[in-house]
Amino acid sequence: MNDDRRDELHDASLSELYRETRTVDPPAWLDRGILDAARSAVAPRPPSRLKPRNSRWRVPLALAATVVLTAGVLRMADEAGEFRLYSAPAQSKIESAAKAESAAPGNTRPLPAERDRSAASEASSRAAVLSAEVPPPAPAIPSQDAIKEEMLSGSLAQPAVPAAAAPAAAPAKPAASQPQAPVFEAKKEDRLKQSAPMESPARRELRADRSPEQWLEDINQLRRQGRTAEADARLAEFRRRYPHYPLDALESPR
Amino acid sequence: MRTDDDADETLMLRYRSGDAGAFERLYARHKGPLYRYLLRQCGQPAAEELFQDVWLKLIAARAGYTVQAQFATWLYRIAHNRVVDHYRASARGLPLSYADDCPEWANIPAPDAVQPENQDERRRQSEQLLALLADLPEAQREALLLKEEAGLSLDAIAQATGTGRETVKSRLRYALARLRQGLGGPS
Known part of the structure; x- marks a missing residue:
């Protein structure tokens, strides 16, 4: 070998000889695999038409559905009396009692305004007592008088249930001939009846229906x-x- | 002669930006030397697997690529690490020659001198060179391959292999002496 072409770390003759051995290359299948991987790594992904649209509307639709459902549930609960105070059923009771009295066969002239006022004030005062004694409504067992009153008012059309006795005397079930009342109305009646046993014996005595x-x-x-x-x-x-x-x-x- | 637009680092930056054509040019430029480096170091079956691994690592690391060194140095750093992992995973473990102060260097017996009369033909000399190369310790052979195949400088070889410049010089010096001796020339 030529000493001019070599030093301690370089030998041109050896390098030249080595270059003649550089005939081996990677196989074609490796080339294809690596180039495909390189291309796919930087290839722009095909845009999905559905995904952006879905993601764009997903949140607003979910919010709208939530609002509609919440409003519906609140409205149903309100109609069912879930959120009303106990005085509200008492007021409706007064109204139903007044209607029943005015619709009685023997009652041909309008109810005196004075009696309405006294009945309303008594009922409202009872409602106040009830609301003060709320909540736990105990299961009610109707008294014999109440049962009798119910039977009389249903079959014989007993005139004019006293307004003071309206909460207890109101029929628990509508008459068969009457249109079926909504379920939430029955719930109101039940709640009112369950509240009755919370009254004092003296008031119950006064309220006794004879x-x-x-x-x-x-x-x-x-x-x-x-x-x-x-x-x-x-x-x-x-x-x-x-x-x-x-x-x-x-x-x-x- | 490569222009700035054609430099390895520029092509890699373009590939990082999404230019697949830049990668193809890089690959065409480096695939042969890298493959032969791996082939000489690890043999045929392993070389193909390692070759694929190195390029896939490079592709995966493209997003974080910055020009901090020559592209070839980075590429062969990845390859060197993969080769060392390959050695460590083998039953033989990491060859002793990779130690910076390997004492066996001087004690490794030189191959028998090739008879000059049998080396008349250039092709046979090349085959003999490859045989001698295969007999070199791995670390010395690697240093020579990085110099001859990848064209790395001493510093770049040191950087790619994670060793010092003096270690690289020692390895190269030893490898050249062994090859010269094996080819019948003066060591």
Whole structure:
């Protein structure tokens, strides 16, 4: 070898000889694989038409659906009385009692405004008591009088349920001939009935529903016992509640 | 002669920006030397796998590529690391010659001198050279291949192999002496 072409770290003759061996190249399949990988790595991805549209509308649609569902649920709950105070059913009870009284067969003249006011004030005061005693409504067992009243009002069209007794005397179930009331109305009735046992015994005594015959018999009893003042007060109350009921069964005062 | 637009680093930057054609030019320029480097270091079956791995690593790393060194230095740094991993994964482990102060260098017996009368033909000399190259310790052979195939300088070889410049010089010096001796010339 030529010493002029070589040094400690370079040998031109060896390099030249080595270059003659550089005939080997990677196989074609390797070339193709690597070039394909390189191209696909930088190739622009085909834009999807559906994906951007979906992602663009996904959030607004979800929000709109949420708002609609929430409004619907709130409205249904409101109609079902879920969010009302206990005084609201009492007010509706007053109205239903007034309607029932005005629709009674024997009641041909309009209800006195004074009686409406007193009934409304009494009912509202009871509603206030109920709302103050809220919540836990205990299961109600209807009294014998209430059951009797219901039977009378349903079959014999007993006139004018006293407004004061309206919450307890209201029919638990609509009559078969009447159109089916909405479910939430029945719920209101149930709630009102369940609240009734929370009243004091004295108020319950006052509110006890008696038939006109019993009422008159009581007055007769008082008169026989000489308690005329009390009997007169009862009679006045009876006349106020049953202004058209015949007083034939009433004994004359001694 | 390569212009600035045709430089390896420029092509790699263009490929990073999405120019697949730039990669094709880079690949065509470096595929042979890299393949032969791997082939001489690891043999036929492994060379193909390692060759593919190196290019795929480069493709994957394109986004973070910055011109901090010659492209060839970066490419062969990836290749060197892959070769070392290959050695470590083998039953033999990392060859002793990769130690910076390998004491065996001086004790490795030189191959028998090739009879000059049998080396008349140039082709046979080339074949003999390849045989001698294959007998070199791996680290010395690698240094020579990086110089001859990749055309790296001493500093670039040191950078690609993660060794010092003096170590590279020692390895090259030893490799050349062994080849000269094997080819029948003065060592």
